[in-house]
Amino acid sequence: MTQINVRVDGASYSDDVEPRTLLVHYLREQLGKVGTVVGCDTSNCGACTVHLDGESVKSCTVLAVQADGSEVTTIEGIAEGGELHPMQKAFHEKHGLQCGYCTPGMIMASIDLLKNNPNPSEHEIREGIEGNLCRCTGYVNIVRAVQQAAGKMSSTAGAQA
Amino acid sequence: MIPASFAYARPTTVDEALQAIAAGGDDVKIMAGGQSLIPVMRLRLAAPETVVDLTKVAELRGVREDGDSLVIGAMTTHTDILRDPLIAQYGKLIAEATETVADPAVRHRGTFGGALAHADPAGDLPAVALALDAEFVIAGPGGARRSVPASAFFVDYLTTALDEGELLLEVRVPKLGEGWGVRYEKFNRVAQAWSIVAVAAAVRMEGGRIAEARIGLTNMGSTPLRATATEQALVGADVSLETVTAAAAQAAEGTEPSSDLNAQADYRQHLARVLTGRAVRAATGL
Ligand SMILES: Cc1cc2nc3c(=O)[nH]c(=O)nc-3n(C[C@H](O)[C@H](O)[C@H](O)COP(=O)(O)OP(=O)(O)OC[C@H]3O[C@@H](n4cnc5c(N)ncnc54)[C@H](O)[C@@H]3O)c2cc1C
Ligand code: FES
Ligand code: FES
Numbered sequence: 001m002t003q004i005n006v007r008v009d010g011a012s013y014s015d016d017v018e019p020r021t022l023l024v025h026y027l028r029e030q031l032g033k034v035g036t037v038v039g040c041d042t043s044n045c046g047a048c049t050v051h052l053d054g055e056s057v058k059s060c061t062v063l064a065v066q067a068d069g070s071e072v073t074t075i076e077g078i079a080e081g082g083e084l085h086p087m088q089k090a091f092h093e094k095h096g097l098q099c100g101y102c103t104p105g106m107i108m109a110s111i112d113l114l115k116n117n118p119n120p121s122e123h124e125i126r127e128g129i130e131g132n133l134c135r136c137t138g139y140v141n142i143v144r145a146v147q148q149a150a151g152k153m154s155s156t157a158g159a160q161a
Numbered sequence: 162m163i164p165a166s167f168a169y170a171r172p173t174t175v176d177e178a179l180q181a182i183a184a185g186g187d188d189v190k191i192m193a194g195g196q197s198l199i200p201v202m203r204l205r206l207a208a209p210e211t212v213v214d215l216t217k218v219a220e221l222r223g224v225r226e227d228g229d230s231l232v233i234g235a236m237t238t239h240t241d242i243l244r245d246p247l248i249a250q251y252g253k254l255i256a257e258a259t260e261t262v263a264d265p266a267v268r269h270r271g272t273f274g275g276a277l278a279h280a281d282p283a284g285d286l287p288a289v290a291l292a293l294d295a296e297f298v299i300a301g302p303g304g305a306r307r308s309v310p311a312s313a314f315f316v317d318y319l320t321t322a323l324d325e326g327e328l329l330l331e332v333r334v335p336k337l338g339e340g341w342g343v344r345y346e347k348f349n350r351v352a353q354a355w356s357i358v359a360v361a362a363a364v365r366m367e368g369g370r371i372a373e374a375r376i377g378l379t380n381m382g383s384t385p386l387r388a389t390a391t392e393q394a395l396v397g398a399d400v401s402l403e404t405v406t407a408a409a410a411q412a413a414e415g416t417e418p419s420s421d422l423n424a425q426a427d428y429r430q431h432l433a434r435v436l437t438g439r440a441v442r443a444a445t446g447l
Contacts, residue, residue: 019169130352131264
């Protein structure tokens with residue numbers, strides 16, 4: 001067992017983990033953060049995407065010990081004061097989901113995309129979420145949701161500036 | 162599935178890493194970004210006794226200049242490469258290939274050195290390193306350094322010149338500045354997919370003629386290859402559609418690509434010719 005100290009969604013945790021524990025299993029099984037899901041065994045689907053020190057990662061392809069000393073943000077940590085994050089709202093309003101299994105990862109990947117590129121073209125959105133697979137929607141509404149969130153988020157950022 | 166149990170070491174310097182590797186028993190695996198190693202361990206295709214994780218070895222990360230060369234630390238992530246100003250200026254071929262690797266989340270963790278040490282025939286960076294005649298700087302168990310040229314580094318399928326206990330430290334590539342045109346042309350069918358075939362081309366032009374040509378082929382054999390016949394046909398030739406087309410027609414000469422679910426060997430050879438034509442046309446501005 002190895003001790004790790006990590007901040008997850010704003011709270012600090014100190015835990016013993018086996019080195020082989022994947023970050024996604026630590027989040028789900030030790031912290032109960034079951035909003036982050038596992039969709040594959042091959043690092044392809046992106047359903048498990050979280051932010052590690054502000055950058056998107058596939059949490060099934062990171063060891064929990066590697067998060068020691070880091071800040072993790074999951075889908076459970078992005079709403080503020082009971083208000084959905086603009087990206088969550090946009091997925092809801094634009095029907096960017098059907099079964100919803102890919103959604104936590106899609107949202108975390110999309111937030112990462114907008115951080116690096118606040119006004120992406122449709123093509124850039126499709127490239128930005130290329131590591132996230134959806135078996136239901138055909139992606140059209142997902143792209144629309146990201147476009148809506150980009151508009152909202154840049155206009156709020158503009159209003160604050 | 163989750164990986165089998167292993168002992169875990171997280172060194173912070175190269176010396177500590179070499180010690181941890183030496184002390185790790187018979188079956189030690191070095192972990193860079195883990196983006197190939199963790200999937201393989203999850204599928205239990207690898208079950209090392211010890212994992213030595215390099216993510217905290219800061220001295221291995223970053224790009225610097227050394228005279229006419231760029232020196233790229235093994236732990237420089239794909240994302241670092243895409244944001245690096247020296248790469249943007251002198252390493253555009255590396256950047257073009259890196260952009261096609263996997264997806265943003267994998268590129269945040271996967272590394273330049275890890276992708277080369279992994280030596281997957283379908284990986285995008287080995288052919289680029291070969292085309293650039295990169296030099297691989299390697300540290301051995303006692304700390305001794307040696308340097309291996311790309312032509313000797315890629316030995317076979319998933320096999321490099323790295324011996325047990327050795328650590329890849331950095332990779333030196335020539336700066337390609339004024340006069341050089343480059344292009345990485347990758348053919349695949351779905352998002353975040355590996356290359357079925359890809360071509361890395363770097364061409365230096367002088368007074369309307371081709372002075373130097375470097376062409377690397379991805380996934381045309383168990384290691385990356387140079388399209389030697391095409392290179393020879395291009396050097397000294399004028400920059401024209403006819404010469405480039407004729408030279409590209411020789412791109413698959415001497416190759417023995419595999420046949421698999423993605424493509425038959427003869428189709429791969431066809432792709433090599435077509436992609437070489439596209440890459441050289443783009444690199445020369447035709
Ligand atoms: C979904 C997905 C899609 C992908 N698509 C592509 C693609 O299209 N093109 C592509 O090129 N790659 C692709 N990759 C692989 C990606 O590029 C990886 O980043 C890369 O292959 C391995 O880099 P890494 O840093 O993660 O290395 P690791 O996985 O940590 O290590 C890989 C191997 O190299 C060895 N190693 C690593 N560093 C060193 C060192 N410094 N010294 C000695 N040995 C070392 C390790 O022991 C291990 O055997 C993909 C990966 C995934 C998960
Ligand atoms: S669970 Fe599929 S990429 Fe992580
Ligand atoms: S909504 Fe079902 S997988 Fe995307």
